[in-house]
Amino acid sequence: MRYPHKKKITLATVAAKANVSTITASRAFSQPEKVRPDTLKRILESADQLGYIINTSARNLRAKKSKTIGVVTPDMVNPFFSRLAQLITHEARKRGYDTLIFDTCESQEIEKHIIDKLIGYNVDAIILAVISNDKYYQPSYLERLKILDIPVVLMDRELETDYCSGVYIDNFDCGVQAGNWLLKQRVRQVVVVAGPENSNVSYERVKGIKKILQHRIHSLDILYADFFMEMAWKKTKRWLENNTVPDFFLACNNQISYGIIKACIEKRVMHQTSLFSIDRVTYADVYGLHFPCIHHNHQEIALQAINLAIRSVEEPGVKAKKIIVRGTLIV
Known part of the structure; x- marks a missing residue:
């Protein structure tokens, strides 16, 4: 929360609150690499709390280029994000850039700390x-990045901002493709296990599924969980304890797929049902399993992301751009 104030907030005000000199506070905005990380964090947090906005001339004060790109993912345990980080690093190296990779562990506090570090x-x-996954999530650090003229390329999860470029999956199309394939199988009962109900990713995927399957099959049920295995396992297990086994479970990401598989194995019903996964179920073939899925081209997503990032660095002032990558049905 920002403190109420009547007077204009100056750099000296920020410095006083952060208990540093005005010179150090100024350096935090012009040459942040020369400020100790803990001091920088304190100054930036003080500026944010006070509602301090530096003069736009600060855009020109950043030090020379570092040839380094920060890569921030929410969950490196998820093969989707770890693979993207690996491919982005590979593509960046080919273009003469290094990468710094961080995992926020789905924590808002860690995410903010990592941005300060970068x-x-x-x-x-x-x-x-x-x-x-909320499109209207507005982290305060975006304004600082804009002031410091540090380009941002969003990946997978979209925000309502005109400052950032982005590479996104066509989530509605994922749902439509999944629904069309299931409809052709003449299924009667489908249980969809999705992420959070307020997630834009969940909303678009479920909307696509409903567009095709609702009122066209005997039963379509939606279970909202999160995008992790544990919650999907619990939700699926509870469903199986109180309902008949469906023809198909439809998982809205790969981690949800693992949770469904675990629940079905525990309840000994894997042979009675089938699974469709939005995201490939990694290493399923090692165990002699095959699940129809929507496969996302990690190489294409990584390439587009690094291209947008490097272009924004090498062509200052270039307009933000949004790229949509469509998934591929694999059966």
């Missing part, structure tokens, strides 16, 4: 998959 490391750009 500012301190003087990265040229940041490729960011935010912790929230």
